Amino acid sequence: MQAADVMTPDVITARAQSEASDIAELLLTHNISAVPIIDDDGRVLGMVSEGDLMRRIQSSSDERQSWWLKLFGDGASAADYVKSHGRKAREIMTPDPVTITEDEPLHRIAGLLEKHRIKRVPVIRDGRLVGIVSRSNLLRGFSASRINAGDGSDREIRDAILGEVEKSVGMLLYRLNVIVADGNVQLWGLVDSHDQKRAVQVAAERVNGVRAIENNLGFLPPGVGA
Numbered sequence: 001m002q003a004a005d006v007m008t009p010d011v012i013t014a015r016a017q018s019e020a021s022d023i024a025e026l027l028l029t030h031n032i033s034a035v036p037i038i039d040d041d042g043r044v045l046g047m048v049s050e051g052d053l054m055r056r057i058q059s060s061s062d063e064r065q066s067w068w069l070k071l072f073g074d075g076a077s078a079a080d081y082v083k084s085h086g087r088k089a090r091e092i093m094t095p096d097p098v099t100i101t102e103d104e105p106l107h108r109i110a111g112l113l114e115k116h117r118i119k120r121v122p123v124i125r126d127g128r129l130v131g132i133v134s135r136s137n138l139l140r141g142f143s144a145s146r147i148n149a150g151d152g153s154d155r156e157i158r159d160a161i162l163g164e165v166e167k168s169v170g171m172l173l174y175r176l177n178v179i180v181a182d183g184n185v186q187l188w189g190l191v192d193s194h195d196q197k198r199a200v201q202v203a204a205e206r207v208n209g210v211r212a213i214e215n216n217l218g219f220l221p222p223g224v225g226a
Contacts (some may be wrong), residue, residue, distance in 0.1 A: 003109060004102035006141035007123045007131030013038050016045055016090035023048050023089060034120060036097070037089045042128035046093030049119075053092070099124045100133070105168055106141050107202045108132055111195035142206060152209040154180040161185065161210075164203040169198060176217075178204075183211035190220045 014023050014035045026035055027050060032048035098112060099122045112121060113135060123131040147164055151154035158180045165171055176189040185204050191197045197217045204213050 001106050001143050001209070002102065003100055003106075003123050003131070003133050004106045005105075006106065006137040007102070007133045008137060009131045011129060011132045013120075013129065014048065014089050015039075015154055016088065016093075017218060018089040020048075020053065020087055020089070023128050027053075032082070034128055034133065036122050037093045038129055042095060044099055044122050044124065045130050046095040048089055048093045048096045052094065097122060101125065102130065106138055107168060107199040108140055110202060111198060113138075114198065115195060142202065147207045149207050149209045154182070157183065157207055157209045160207045161204045164206060165200055169196065169199045169203055171200065175220075176200065183209050184214070185210055185212065186216060187212045188216050191216070191217050194219055 012026055012030050012032060012035055014026060014037055016037055016039065018037070023035060027033065033048050036044050036132040037048060038044055039047040071209065098116050098118065100109060100112065102125060103125055104123075109121065113119065120132055122129055123133060147160050149160040158178050161178050161180075162173060162176070165176060167172055171191065175191070176187070179186040179188070187200060187204065191200065197219075200217060201213055201215050204210055
């Protein structure tokens with residue numbers, strides 16, 4: 001499955017000139033945790049999240065010291081002041097956010113969310129926003145896209161896992177050993193990164209008949225290739 005199969009297409013958005021208070025109301029009204037900030041052509045300029053708005057609240061609760069004194073104090077900066085006190089979306093947003101296209105596979109999206117420690121990612125087509133994929137979208141996609149393991153025997157489960165890894169993860173199979181006993185899967189071998197380790201586990205989780213997974217994958221030493 002790809003981003004297009006799980007994304008939310010009707011995205012709630014705001015503009016760069018939108019007031020912070022209006023964005024907060026958008027989040028509350030639509031029960032969402034962030035909004036993309038777009039320009040007149042639908043291009044994504046940034047993201048404003050609950051965290052961005054919470055920083056404003058925390059900052060406003062501590063006004064004992066003048067902000068201009070803080071600029072010359074303990075590590076504060078003009079950028080910090082603008083982000084915590086700004087009124088417009090362009091001043092408080094996280095600019096140039098991570099984006100994906102509609103054909104991005106789900107396991108790669110999961111890796112992006114983990115790598116960048118984000119909860120959602122905008123989906124673009126020809127540079128314009130067409131949807132958004134959140135963690136909940138991914139979970140629904142993974143639960144709905146189980147892979148049939150033939151007759152459900154341990155050998156069929158193992159073959160299905162290896163087939164999915166080869167097709168979607170792009171990992172050399174000679175580095176991987178999959179052991180299945182009564183539906184319980186053990187993953188052994190060497191991978192290149194944390195993202196690849198997680199992707200192999202996701203591939204195993206998608207196979208029908210898998211009851212539990214023990215992920216024992218290790219990492220190749222730096223500089224060691226195929």
